[in-house]
Amino acid sequence: MKMLIPRGILTTLLLILLLTTSNAQYRKEIHIPNILGYQTLKCDFHIHTVFSDGDVWPTVRVQEAWAEGLDVIAITDHIEYRPHSVDMEADLNRPYEVAKPLADQMGIILVRGAEITRNMPPGHLTAIFIKNANLLEREDWWEACVEAREQGAFVFWNHPGWKQQQPDTTRWWPEHSRLMNAGILKGIELFSGDEFYPEALRWAQEKNLTILANSNIHAPSSQAYPSPAAKRPISLVFALDKSESAIKAALADNRTAVLFNDTLIGERRFLTPIFISAIEIKNTKLNLKDQDIKYLQIYNNSDIPFRLHQRQPSIGFSCPEEIILPANRTVSIELTGISEEVEQMTTLKMFYEATNLLTKRGEKLPVNIDVPNK
Amino acid sequence: MKMLIPRGILTTLLLILLLTTSNAQYRKEIHIPNILGYQTLKCDFHIHTVFSDGDVWPTVRVQEAWAEGLDVIAITDHIEYRPHSVDMEADLNRPYEVAKPLADQMGIILVRGAEITRNMPPGHLTAIFIKNANLLEREDWWEACVEAREQGAFVFWNHPGWKQQQPDTTRWWPEHSRLMNAGILKGIELFSGDEFYPEALRWAQEKNLTILANSNIHAPSSQAYPSPAAKRPISLVFALDKSESAIKAALADNRTAVLFNDTLIGERRFLTPIFISAIEIKNTKLNLKDQDIKYLQIYNNSDIPFRLHQRQPSIGFSCPEEIILPANRTVSIELTGISEEVEQMTTLKMFYEATNLLTKRGEKLPVNIDVPNK
Amino acid sequence: MKMLIPRGILTTLLLILLLTTSNAQYRKEIHIPNILGYQTLKCDFHIHTVFSDGDVWPTVRVQEAWAEGLDVIAITDHIEYRPHSVDMEADLNRPYEVAKPLADQMGIILVRGAEITRNMPPGHLTAIFIKNANLLEREDWWEACVEAREQGAFVFWNHPGWKQQQPDTTRWWPEHSRLMNAGILKGIELFSGDEFYPEALRWAQEKNLTILANSNIHAPSSQAYPSPAAKRPISLVFALDKSESAIKAALADNRTAVLFNDTLIGERRFLTPIFISAIEIKNTKLNLKDQDIKYLQIYNNSDIPFRLHQRQPSIGFSCPEEIILPANRTVSIELTGISEEVEQMTTLKMFYEATNLLTKRGEKLPVNIDVPNK
Amino acid sequence: MKMLIPRGILTTLLLILLLTTSNAQYRKEIHIPNILGYQTLKCDFHIHTVFSDGDVWPTVRVQEAWAEGLDVIAITDHIEYRPHSVDMEADLNRPYEVAKPLADQMGIILVRGAEITRNMPPGHLTAIFIKNANLLEREDWWEACVEAREQGAFVFWNHPGWKQQQPDTTRWWPEHSRLMNAGILKGIELFSGDEFYPEALRWAQEKNLTILANSNIHAPSSQAYPSPAAKRPISLVFALDKSESAIKAALADNRTAVLFNDTLIGERRFLTPIFISAIEIKNTKLNLKDQDIKYLQIYNNSDIPFRLHQRQPSIGFSCPEEIILPANRTVSIELTGISEEVEQMTTLKMFYEATNLLTKRGEKLPVNIDVPNK
Structure with a gap:
């Protein structure tokens, strides 16, 4: 039989061995x-x-x-x-x-x-x-x-x-x-x-x-x-x-x-580049086709999670209504081809608003995600 | 497909909703x-x-x-x-x-x-x-x-x-x-x-x-x-x-x-009753027999984990050389019958020392665990 | 200068020393x-x-x-x-x-x-x-x-x-x-x-x-x-x-x-005794007087937190509109005497509803807390 | 009075609000x-x-x-x-x-x-x-x-x-x-x-x-x-x-x-560049002088902590015998000038071995840290 090891618990037993380095701060x-x-x-x-x-x-x-x-x-x-x-x-x-x-x-x-x-x-x-x-x-x-x-x-x-x-x-x-x-x-x-x-x-x-x-x-x-x-x-x-x-x-x-x-408020001129700089599409090309499902992988390199709500449908494919991009994580979401034209698209365009990024007007920040497809 | 939900991460998104009660302390x-x-x-x-x-x-x-x-x-x-x-x-x-x-x-x-x-x-x-x-x-x-x-x-x-x-x-x-x-x-x-x-x-x-x-x-x-x-x-x-x-x-x-x-040091007159009061055998009767394996369940109701090392073998059965009883956890350990007489024993006696309980003499506290068998 | 020691981090360094006990489960x-x-x-x-x-x-x-x-x-x-x-x-x-x-x-x-x-x-x-x-x-x-x-x-x-x-x-x-x-x-x-x-x-x-x-x-x-x-x-x-x-x-x-x-739903005949058995007033007698502030300490011995919302005011003293009783924690809350009669009261009566305990009718469970005063 | 808010506890109360995004993985x-x-x-x-x-x-x-x-x-x-x-x-x-x-x-x-x-x-x-x-x-x-x-x-x-x-x-x-x-x-x-x-x-x-x-x-x-x-x-x-x-x-x-x-074992030709690429000195110039104390800040951008032990003294200044560089943290350590020549040094040279980085020969990896001083 395999073990259920509660490491979090057991390690505390070892704390007594801990020699802390003098005057170090982290x-x-x-x-x-x-x-x-x-x-x-x-x-x-x-x-x-x-x-x-x-x-x-x-x-x-x-x-x-x-x-x-x-x-x-x-x-x-x-x-x-x-x-x-x-x-x-x-x-x-x-x-x-x-x-x-x-x-x-x-x-x-x-x-x-x-x-x-x-x-x-x-x-x-x-x-x-x-x-x-x-x-x-x-x-x-x-x-x-x-x-x-x-x-x-x-x-x-x-x-x-x-x-x-x-x-x-x-x-x-x-x-x-x-x-x-x-x-x-x-x-x-x-x-x-x-x-x-x-x-x-x-x-x-x-x-x-x-x-x-x-x-x-x-x-x-x-x-x-x-x-x-x-x-x-x-x-x-x-x-x-x-x-x-x-x-x-x-x-x-x-x-x-x-x-x-995790709520960020500011002018759109600042929030948009923060979002754009924080996310990376990990797929090189998605090659999405009609009736096909592909997993889009998005990495958020920042310490701010982003909660996205779809503000308008995409053309040629469907994507989730809600996406959470946790801080310092890659998320995998499903994209489904729903028309034949999707195969020909160079870029798949997704339209969201970030519900935890508010402009100075109090509006949710619109964000677009462009996915290389072909 | 089933989801991998990193709840620890997601919940932080909700912190903004947290209304803390005034002046409460915990x-x-x-x-x-x-x-x-x-x-x-x-x-x-x-x-x-x-x-x-x-x-x-x-x-x-x-x-x-x-x-x-x-x-x-x-x-x-x-x-x-x-x-x-x-x-x-x-x-x-x-x-x-x-x-x-x-x-x-x-x-x-x-x-x-x-x-x-x-x-x-x-x-x-x-x-x-x-x-x-x-x-x-x-x-x-x-x-x-x-x-x-x-x-x-x-x-x-x-x-x-x-x-x-x-x-x-x-x-x-x-x-x-x-x-x-x-x-x-x-x-x-x-x-x-x-x-x-x-x-x-x-x-x-x-x-x-x-x-x-x-x-x-x-x-x-x-x-x-x-x-x-x-x-x-x-x-x-x-x-x-x-x-x-x-x-x-x-x-x-x-x-x-x-x-x-998690190291407790003191006179034996105090440490022994602390250990005895802290642990509970969860099994009613083990009914261990020769060549049989039974799972002994011990609950530690205290905030002190106990690390036990066997100090002498038991008669009629074998038990682990090392046992960890984490704080506020039940541990399940294997007891194996190794002679025919074990079936007749009313009580199974186990002999350990607690390596993180030291007497004032600096010795590991000897602890005995008696398991109802029959 | 004093140290900022991120123990959580440092201890992971020691994991390699961990000898796990064979076949133990927790x-x-x-x-x-x-x-x-x-x-x-x-x-x-x-x-x-x-x-x-x-x-x-x-x-x-x-x-x-x-x-x-x-x-x-x-x-x-x-x-x-x-x-x-x-x-x-x-x-x-x-x-x-x-x-x-x-x-x-x-x-x-x-x-x-x-x-x-x-x-x-x-x-x-x-x-x-x-x-x-x-x-x-x-x-x-x-x-x-x-x-x-x-x-x-x-x-x-x-x-x-x-x-x-x-x-x-x-x-x-x-x-x-x-x-x-x-x-x-x-x-x-x-x-x-x-x-x-x-x-x-x-x-x-x-x-x-x-x-x-x-x-x-x-x-x-x-x-x-x-x-x-x-x-x-x-x-x-x-x-x-x-x-x-x-x-x-x-x-x-x-x-x-x-x-x-942490939402518990059931008939009132079950929920009320669960709540009553789970909480303990830690103060012996509060001795609250007019214009006085005392700290009431309530321990929740269960793994269910209780979120309380006041459903009607108490007589002779004021207490918080919202109380959270986290699982396995003691909470300290302020009670303030607001009339001279409070000093004579043997018991202080507090009237709440538990917002995370729902009856089978979908109603929040009414709970009363009696505090020994005199 | 200020509050002691155990947020970790309270947030669990909110989990019920969590709407997880369908089929997302992290x-x-x-x-x-x-x-x-x-x-x-x-x-x-x-x-x-x-x-x-x-x-x-x-x-x-x-x-x-x-x-x-x-x-x-x-x-x-x-x-x-x-x-x-x-x-x-x-x-x-x-x-x-x-x-x-x-x-x-x-x-x-x-x-x-x-x-x-x-x-x-x-x-x-x-x-x-x-x-x-x-x-x-x-x-x-x-x-x-x-x-x-x-x-x-x-x-x-x-x-x-x-x-x-x-x-x-x-x-x-x-x-x-x-x-x-x-x-x-x-x-x-x-x-x-x-x-x-x-x-x-x-x-x-x-x-x-x-x-x-x-x-x-x-x-x-x-x-x-x-x-x-x-x-x-x-x-x-x-x-x-x-x-x-x-x-x-x-x-x-x-x-x-x-x-x-957190123990990394491999040939020196791989371990040395991993260490070098992982750490960044955050100070631009330290300007350490005799009898002076400066705080050196080192960032470890990797998920591997490094435990360093000094293998030979530095010239002109003293530095800690032990340094821990936790994963994804900046550490601040004290450097003390102990001779007049230190003020003239362009680079401060520190000589350690990484006790959790072992070469294929089983030896602790020697690592040098060069700090810009002047």
């Missing part, structure tokens, strides 16, 4: 293609530490970011909310200063930031690329925002639909228009932690705001997002190079997309 | 039997926070302990080593005070502790059940230890074989004898973090020290011990009830065992 | 409470092998069932559809005969069965507890069914909403009434493989049919249901003992419930 | 670099089905191979051992014929094979690239082998150290020399299923035999090798293209390596 890269000559940087611009109401020391945020495949983070402790102040000193530049040497060592770009934490309106605003967080501590929120602008900050509205501040409706206040008109408010979070704000997507489209997804993390990351399936929300920034200035330029130029729980 | 119980009228409490007496050189806020240690199935923890920040002191206030009673209200809410027993952190000798010593950590800050280490004793502390030697303090050999110093003779030093760590100290086991046996296994954790627990296979080292305390005084009494009375990476 | 028990004096048997009554259009040898079905925690299976190869007949002999009693000795050895109850495989109406019917499968091979489907009855079979309708046989609607045919009236058809599958048939639930309630969930498995089980999250659908049978006759009596008496993907 | 590619102008094909040349003593239908072997990332398989049922013959027809060409159409559809190269199954000597021999398996059924084993040669077969010795045939010693018999001298025996299994045969490695080196690792699988693959950590043994074949003739030429030319449980 990083899981996030595979999303670079596009249009830009580098696709993985960023989280909204992160807390013990210096405000977070749970960890600032260096932990760098270790976590590096281990999880991020390129860029901003530590953005609350200016006005510091529940640990009995035990911690008050300097809000310290989280950056404490984390910066390690970030430089690890190759993580650490952006200086802070969260202006006010009642609604205007709610919570994150200012990044600032020079001095302590100067943002003002009684008047408008003055704090002007100070951020004078420091050259990029300011975005955090979790605009947060129930605690807007329990009944999610609205855009005159104060947000005022901030925009003053050249202060330039971005908005679509995802913050586990939450999604559909209104923010509409406003981003209408008002040309830069879209962001951030973790707004307080707990240790490995506690908030236990591996392997769950991952923190991230902002994809399409930057000319991996530098602080290129990231700032990209944010100003609306070159972002957001990713959370 | 705990994985650790299943190890209570024995001899004692409760088997799962304890970690050596833990750090941002108040010394750890990475997390004290409340995180309570959340982690609760989630991981622990009953008792001590936060034991270094008295003499506080690298965060530029940013943190100096009061070493604060980690306890910050964490205590949450511990009470969660039902975690939080023991007040501190780590006296000195060069070798005497190295690092943890004092638990103290009254005031600040009073342990003395220039002279002996005075610090006497102060701990006066506060009623239980003191144990941490990571006695730590290479950084004893790079070449692991020795017992006269200072440790002096501490023992003064009624101060009563325990010793066999496991500290990922390290095991065989010499400590020998000393514990010779000198009647209470054995402990602790995490000495600095990083977030979920980072240091990613689930599910790896778990922190724990001290098992066999206490009359789940109270601080009962734990203190148990430590004084040597009622502990230590567990790390 | 079983994961399914933990669902016994209720009302009955044993809760885990059963799959619809399984295929290479003897019809399945992919595996009959003994594999026994190994799989044992490893996955099942108690009872029926191998039910198609009478009329045997695509392997070029290579395989035609005797349909062979799958049972081949598998029976191993089933006896492993303690799996193997029920003799076969699938009468016809166009709609009446579609596919499974007959279990038959005596001779070969005699069911008749040109006329009615004769085959009568033969099954004469052999003492329990007959149920398979996958009644299977699109391939009823592409547009799912209907109950006169032929099914005829089969019922003749005392032949007594059960119906609610789940078959990955599919669920809501109409079948309605018919089962109206016509007093025994409900079943079966895998209808063709592929190797570990391929169809890769661990750990995905598991095959199972029929729970509440039987007086673990014997073929007791199972047959339970089926005749409608004593079943069905479980798939 | 493949996990095995990432091992192509080298020296060859394609690195992943092959398993020793596989059983129900046609001899295996547990599954031949098409399952194609599905498994495709899903697990293999390129080439041979189904090699026993000629002389067919325990299912009561129920199965006797034609040993059938497994190939049954599986071939699916293999063609999936793009799996299916090699025709059979296992000549004799007592020792010569034990079990696998013949692949045969024309007609039935003709290998001869009373005399020598005649069967000659027949295989006449069909153009490549013949290798299976599990040469199998305890059942050689319980006490593992020896090379005169019969094997005779087979070699007759131009029949050309290869040998180093790994077969879970077993490793060190003697086979020595003989392969001495006698210039082609080394192979095969699963010798009888159970369903997902049962024998539950994901994700455990994978079947595979033979790497370095072929000019992905065709049966190129594979045959590669086997004849000794162009193979073997992989099991």
Whole structure:
């Protein structure tokens, strides 16, 4: 008789033999293609530490970011909310200063930031690329925002639909228009932690705001997002190079997309090339004929799965109504010839929409797949 | 054709639908039997926070302990080593005070502790059940230890074989004898973090020290011990009830065992009943006959796997040289009748030793399995 | 600096050291409470092998069932559809005969069965507890069914909403009434493989049919249901003992419930005691007072998670609208005192419905949780 | 308070929503670099089905191979051992014929094979690239082998150290020399299923035999090798293209390596380029100076982890004695400048041996890592 060996179980017995290498750290890269000559940087611009109401020391945020495949983070402790102040000193530049040497060592770009934490309106605003967080501590929120602008900050509205501040409706206040008109408010979070704000997507489209997804993390990351399936929300920034200035330029130029729980949202000009670069047809030529069934093999080299729904029938052959292209997997699907003309076709054209890839208009991204046939 | 469905992959696509319940927390119980009228409490007496050189806020240690199935923890920040002191206030009673209200809410027993952190000798010593950590800050280490004793502390030697303090050999110093003779030093760590100290086991046996296994954790627990296979080292305390005084009494009375990476070490009087309580024979009667093969089914209801090696042959039948009883699994093994007398035996006796259960003498625990046959 | 150790990764390096014990097999028990004096048997009554259009040898079905925690299976190869007949002999009693000795050895109850495989109406019917499968091979489907009855079979309708046989609607045919009236058809599958048939639930309630969930498995089980999250659908049978006759009596008496993907469906008389037996309040007394927050800890000792939705407010305190009680976990939830009278209450009463526990009427099961307070 | 969300658990609640796409299958590619102008094909040349003593239908072997990332398989049922013959027809060409159409559809190269199954000597021999398996059924084993040669077969010795045939010693018999001298025996299994045969490695080196690792699988693959950590043994074949003739030429030319449980064995000419192609230094220039610590980041793009042990010290800097490069991960390790000359070095040279990469001589592969410094 053959064995049923529960290897997963048995191996734990051997853990005691494990000699771990000293001081080694391990990083899981996030595979999303670079596009249009830009580098696709993985960023989280909204992160807390013990210096405000977070749970960890600032260096932990760098270790976590590096281990999880991020390129860029901003530590953005609350200016006005510091529940640990009995035990911690008050300097809000310290989280950056404490984390910066390690970030430089690890190759993580650490952006200086802070969260202006006010009642609604205007709610919570994150200012990044600032020079001095302590100067943002003002009684008047408008003055704090002007100070951020004078420091050259990029300011975005955090979790605009947060129930605690807007329990009944999610609205855009005159104060947000005022901030925009003053050249202060330039971005908005679509995802913050586990939450999604559909209104923010509409406003981003209408008002040309830069879209962001951030973790707004307080707990240790490995506690908030236990591996392997769950991952923190991230902002994809399409930057000319991996530098602080290129990231700032990209944010100003609306070159972002957001990713959370395998839903990717962004302008069509970014999403289409990401999809195209991510998939590969593994068959050389399919040679599909009438009444014939062939297996089309598509490899998805990215860490984003794609869920496809057929948006119009193909000519000469039938293909599945739904296709899932899991991350880092090859899928085999059946194509069936249904007319004699299919044999003569050089290319088989398939018409889908990606249901987990949403344009800034909130529409599913149309994607076409061309299969070499003859 | 049938499908190959990689559900693990596909389900991640659905995560976006996940509505998490607010403020809920989840705990994985650790299943190890209570024995001899004692409760088997799962304890970690050596833990750090941002108040010394750890990475997390004290409340995180309570959340982690609760989630991981622990009953008792001590936060034991270094008295003499506080690298965060530029940013943190100096009061070493604060980690306890910050964490205590949450511990009470969660039902975690939080023991007040501190780590006296000195060069070798005497190295690092943890004092638990103290009254005031600040009073342990003395220039002279002996005075610090006497102060701990006066506060009623239980003191144990941490990571006695730590290479950084004893790079070449692991020795017992006269200072440790002096501490023992003064009624101060009563325990010793066999496991500290990922390290095991065989010499400590020998000393514990010779000198009647209470054995402990602790995490000495600095990083977030979920980072240091990613689930599910790896778990922190724990001290098992066999206490009359789940109270601080009962734990203190148990430590004084040597009622502990230590567990790390599925290796359990302790006195035979504790290990034998743990093994006996953990396993169940699922067959009612085996009815083994000569030349017959029967499948014996043994269920291990505990979270500790048992690796068994046959220490002497059985009479009348043969059984495997090696048996693994994985945690929370039933194993089926073959018994073969090899003499005619087996048919008459009421009980089949099997003689093994558990290679991952070590007595305080460092010997593999002998275990016998009696199988009802007739 | 502290380490980020990806243990999951590193341990694979050690697999080469793994010496597996010869011929050992491992079983994961399914933990669902016994209720009302009955044993809760885990059963799959619809399984295929290479003897019809399945992919595996009959003994594999026994190994799989044992490893996955099942108690009872029926191998039910198609009478009329045997695509392997070029290579395989035609005797349909062979799958049972081949598998029976191993089933006896492993303690799996193997029920003799076969699938009468016809166009709609009446579609596919499974007959279990038959005596001779070969005699069911008749040109006329009615004769085959009568033969099954004469052999003492329990007959149920398979996958009644299977699109391939009823592409547009799912209907109950006169032929099914005829089969019922003749005392032949007594059960119906609610789940078959990955599919669920809501109409079948309605018919089962109206016509007093025994409900079943079966895998209808063709592929190797570990391929169809890769661990750990995905598991095959199972029929729970509440039987007086673990014997073929007791199972047959339970089926005749409608004593079943069905479980798939954590959805449990059955009569309220079975579901309520399962829920009650599965949960334990870990707090002794909560001592909740007005304006106070306490953490209620509930342990779910079963392998079925429970998703609870509040169906009416509690008196004197507030509790979460949604609670998830994951399998084998303790959950901590917040209760908040909102009136002075709460302090005087001996018991705190909470009113929920379990959204993944459906009664035979298709309603969510109402569940009450009583918390000792004073 | 922040949440501890066990997502892994919660997501299983949602499985019921899963609509699986019809007939889709998913493949996990095995990432091992192509080298020296060859394609690195992943092959398993020793596989059983129900046609001899295996547990599954031949098409399952194609599905498994495709899903697990293999390129080439041979189904090699026993000629002389067919325990299912009561129920199965006797034609040993059938497994190939049954599986071939699916293999063609999936793009799996299916090699025709059979296992000549004799007592020792010569034990079990696998013949692949045969024309007609039935003709290998001869009373005399020598005649069967000659027949295989006449069909153009490549013949290798299976599990040469199998305890059942050689319980006490593992020896090379005169019969094997005779087979070699007759131009029949050309290869040998180093790994077969879970077993490793060190003697086979020595003989392969001495006698210039082609080394192979095969699963010798009888159970369903997902049962024998539950994901994700455990994978079947595979033979790497370095072929000019992905065709049966190129594979045959590669086997004849000794162009193979073997992989099991992350141990890779093969000639240095193959292993060195695999290692070199698999790793990437992520730092552009390290700029290491005396007394300075820099973090070197190395990415391993392959599915083989590399365990490195320092074989000689570097000049001008120190680096870890042990490095683990997990599959598909970036590792960060510390380099410390220990002399003033390091600042002037253009390249930092590190000298290791890969302890899980063994040459055909059984030696750990020496690997050098050159780090751009200035």
